[in-house]
Amino acid sequence: MDDQTVLKTTPLHALHLSLGARMVPFAGYDMPVQYPAGVLKEHLHTRTAAGLFDVSHMGQVVIRAKSGAYEDAALALETLVPVDILGLKPGRQRYGFFTDDNGGILDDLMITNRGDHLFVVVNASCKDADLAHMQAHLAGCDVTLLEDRALLALQGPRAEGALAALWPDVTSMKFMDVRDASLHDVDGIISRSGYSGEDGFEISVPADQAEQIASALLEDLHCQPIGLGARDSLRLEAGLCLYGNDIDTTTSPIEAALEWAIQKPRRLGGARAGGFPGAGRILGELANGTSRRRIGLKPEGKAPVRAHAKLYADAEGRTELGEVTSGTFGPSVEGPVAMGYVPTRFAEPGCQIFAEVRGKYLPLTVSALPFITPTYKR
Amino acid sequence: MLKFTAEHEWLKLEDGVATVGITSHAAEQLGDLVFVELPEVGSQLTKDGNAATVESVKAASDVYCPLDGEVTEVNQAIVDDPSIVNSDPQGKGWFFKLKLKNVPDADALMDEAAYQELIA
DSSP states (O other): OOTTSOOBOOTTHHHHHHTTOEEEEETTEEEEEEOTTOHHHHHHHHHHSEEEEEOTTSEEEEEEETTOOHHHHHHHHTTTOSSOOTTOOTTBEEEEEEEOTTSOEEEEEEEEEOSSSEEEEEOGGGHHHHHHHHHHHOTTEEEEEOTTEEEEEEESTTHHHHHHTTOGGGGGOOTTBEEEEEETTEEEEEESOOSSSSSEEEEEEEGGGHHHHHHHHHTSTTEEEOOHHHHHHHHHHTTOOOBTTTBSTTSOTTTTTOGGGSOGGGSTTSTTOOOSTTHHHHHHHHHHOOSEEEEEEEESSSSOOOTTOEEESSTTSOSEEEEEEEEEEETTTTEEEEEEEEEGGGOSTTOEEEEEETTEEEEEEEEOSOSSOOOOOO | OEEEOTTSEEEEEETTEEEEEEOHHHHHHHOSEEEEEOOOTTOEEOTTSEEEEEEESSOEEEEEOSSSEEEEEEOHHHHHOTHHHHHOTTTTTOOEEEEESSGGGGGGSBOHHHHHHHHO
């Protein structure tokens, strides 16, 4: 991005500045990367108490069939994602991804059945393309980007308590439930989900009332603001993919080890098998496997192994295997953690491989994901 | 007296040996450090060459050698606990000691007032 580009701001921009955030450009937005507490403390605070994230840069989209029937919207979206959307119950959410004709991933997203329509949340960096993609291909549907809403993520073991102060009914929600909520008379849509590996919530509220809700949540002594820095280390410890790093158009969902998001009705032999872009490749890979896979990696030393570090089978750098797609220091793991792609025969947990870091070949152990134990309320 | 470089290192010169670290400003900009790699004792370093690496949660950064010299001692404490660099960058968070090849070279570096002006 050049210096001439004017960064967009979220409805919480003034609040971030007042809280002393260090702001950075991210996906065209001026976003908080950290607050004065710092990334390490913010990360650990989210795992032990509650962290409040501004994720208003992400796209909130409503898909409504012109017929008014949920089924029509669901079947339309199933032409773009390999997910069972028709079978999604009202008030329930599911993870999914848009695929392309080559079986690559265009973006990942959260999909909710809102009774008579679909509500989806897409990545900030992809939202314009996603919107165009849906508007071009979802015949018979109106696809609307909600520009007047903010999105907060409240994550961690104290998240429920903090949110219950505004809306007590939240305690009856389970992981991936989505409900309408009146947060002290603010009209919210709450999902029990997030991207940290912790129990938590995403809270959609009208833009002009976002600061009021964020401030009310931050009044809880257990709740602190958390920036993008800790969001990245939290999701990496949780083994969750970051679009643009761990998944993109060059990676298929099966290579990315995301087959769990392709439900039975969309698989070969299922009631609505295939019918999404790249289905031939993706369903073939589901049946026959792939030549490479996304894996977790634990570097043995203390040095973080970053994205784009090359991976090798040997300590001399003779046989290149692939590369790291995300890597950092995991504050909860108390050591470096990474994800990357290797040939399938090297993808078994326990396998030792090497990464080139500043001219040295550092040993890493292929590790099961996630690196932490998620605390979702199933 | 402390001397400073434009790359945000500080030096404290005593008897021809410079104690070298990164400035409070640099430590603050880097954020929480999680990894420090120091040069080996006995290595010959040259001005503006790579002397050390520091990594925050977000990224790796190079620390440059401010002058020519030989490394006589390194601070193992910051390798064991990189957070010392954040808590006391211009004290306990020093990186290494450098026996200068040419002591008067240090005169060309910035004093504290000039450095403060640079980062202001």
